[in-house]
Amino acid sequence: MIHLWQPQVLLHVAVWGFVATSALSIVLQGSQGLGLSRLSLPFLIGTLFTGNRDRASVYGFTFYIVGGWIFAFMYYLVFSSVQIPHWWFGALIGAVHGLMLLVVVLPILPHMHPRIATEFDGPTALRRLEPPGFMGLNYGRSTPFSTVVGHMIYGAILGAAIPSALCY
Numbered sequence: 038m039i040h041l042w043q044p045q046v047l048l049h050v051a052v053w054g055f056v057a058t059s060a061l062s063i064v065l066q067g068s069q070g071l072g073l074s075r076l077s078l079p080f081l082i083g084t085l086f087t088g089n090r091d092r093a094s095v096y097g098f099t100f101y102i103v104g105g106w107i108f109a110f111m112y113y114l115v116f117s118s119v120q121i122p123h124w125w126f127g128a129l130i131g132a133v134h135g136l137m138l139l140v141v142v143l144p145i146l147p148h149m150h151p152r153i154a155t156e157f158d159g160p161t162a163l164r165r166l167e168p169p170g171f172m173g174l175n176y177g178r179s180t181p182f183s184t185v186v187g188h189m190i191y192g193a194i195l196g197a198a199i200p201s202a203l204c205y
Contacts, residue, residue: 054109127196
């Protein structure tokens with residue numbers, strides 16, 4: 038029986054977690070570059086730690102990659118517990134993950150983030166970032182679509198890359 042804490046499992050999940058996070062980044066940053074969305078998760082994460090916009094992107098991307106690894110291990114645990122390591126199941130988990138981000142996390146972010154204005158109070162000298170709004174719609178009409186698709190690709194990669202032998 039193979040367990041998460043064995044070196045080959047840790048390495049496998051870490052490598053594919055990085056690949057999946059890279060794919061998610063390509064989709065989200067690509068949609069931003071094409072003008073479909075203004076959502077930048079690394080930037081939002083980075084501005085939690087600094088008000089310097091340049092440093093925020095670097096810090097945020099670092100934490101974003103680490104978060105991608107953490108989520109990859111959580112996906113692995115789900116695959117192991119239900120014993121369904123398939124790309125379609127990973128895509129399903131990714132869709133739920135993306136919807137949770139859009140419906141739960143982004144709307145409450147202004148109430149926890151020191152630099153995001155709330156929809157009720159508006160911007161201040163310290164809170165200058167626009168609030169994402171419900172499903173991130175303040176960042177563009179295509180934000181929900183690109184976010185869910187990106188997370189589905191993330192999950193599908195993990196579901197396809199984590200072989201059944203590692204889950205039983």
